[in-house]
Amino acid sequence: QKEVEQNSGPLSVPEGAIASLNCTYSDRGSQSFFWYRQYSGKSPELIMFIYSNGDKEDGRFTAQLNKASQYVSLLIRDSQPSDSATYLCAVRTLDDMRFGAGTRLTVKP
Amino acid sequence: GAGVSQSPSNKVTEKGKDVELRCDPISGHTALYWYRQSLGQGLEFLIYFQGNSAPDKSGLPSDRFSAERTGGSVSTLTIQRTQQEDSAVYLCASSLVGTQGGQFFGPGTRLTVL
Numbered sequence: 001q002k003e004v005e006q007n008s009g010p011l012s013v014p015e016g017a018i019a020s021l022n023c024t025y026s027d028r029g030s031q032s033f034f035w036y037r038q039y040s041g042k043s044p045e046l047i048m049f050i051y052s053n054g055d056k057e058d059g060r061f062t063a064q065l066n067k068a069s070q071y072v073s074l075l076i077r078d079s080q081p082s083d084s085a086t087y088l089c090a091v092r093t094l095d096d097m098r099f100g101a102g103t104r105l106t107v108k109p
Numbered sequence: 110g111a112g113v114s115q116s117p118s119n120k121v122t123e124k125g126k127d128v129e130l131r132c133d134p135i136s137g138h139t140a141l142y143w144y145r146q147s148l149g150q151g152l153e154f155l156i157y158f159q160g161n162s163a164p165d166k167s168g169l170p171s172d173r174f175s176a177e178r179t180g181g182s183v184s185t186l187t188i189q190r191t192q193q194e195d196s197a198v199y200l201c202a203s204s205l206v207g208t209q210g211g212q213f214f215g216p217g218t219r220l221t222v223l
Binding site for chain 2 (some may be wrong): 101
């Protein structure tokens with residue numbers, strides 16, 4: 001069983017729509033949760049982190065965490081073509097950090 | 110420095126040669142990670158340092174791979190007797206210690222083994 005699971009996609013949304021990216025994790029001891037964006041040929045870039053149940057908003061991005069369901073999501077409002085990238089979910093326990101395989105998002109003009 | 114730096118940015122080598130990759134983390138970050146990413150694939154965890162010690166070496170793919178970190182700062186990843194399957198982008202990341210620290214990645218070293 002993979003420790004951090006993401007739908008590999010590709011996920012395609014029209015410009016201006018809401019993109020919803022989902023991630024589940026297996027370790028109930030996980031304590032902090034991160035979303036990274038990776039453009040093709042570039043290294044991952046940290047865009048959001050969340051530690052507590054509920055929603056956390058930062059501009060067009062909203063991270064949602066439900067520890068009971070072991071589920072974390074990223075919503076991107078008013079999606080832009082520049083948001084097209086692979087989004088990696090990462091989950092941190094006391095000892096290490098594990099990454100999902102990523103979801104490829106394409107925003108079509 | 111302002112961010113994580115890695116060198117070289119690109120390395121082309123012949124099968125059987127040894128290579129050394131370098132990572133310079135963000136100043137003050139005590140945790141340092143090495144990952145490997147093949148084309149179109151996810152991140153493959155290699156090794157994690159806390160200070161100069163490596164509590165988790167579980168990801169090193171074979172005994173040809175080794176890493177060290179000195180002075181709690183710069184780390185080198187060494188691959189001996191390189192094979193074609195070692196070709197990938199090698200990414201280094203650093204973070205503050207503790208559970209809330211997100212990792213910040215360097216630009217990577219693209220290794221090509223001919």
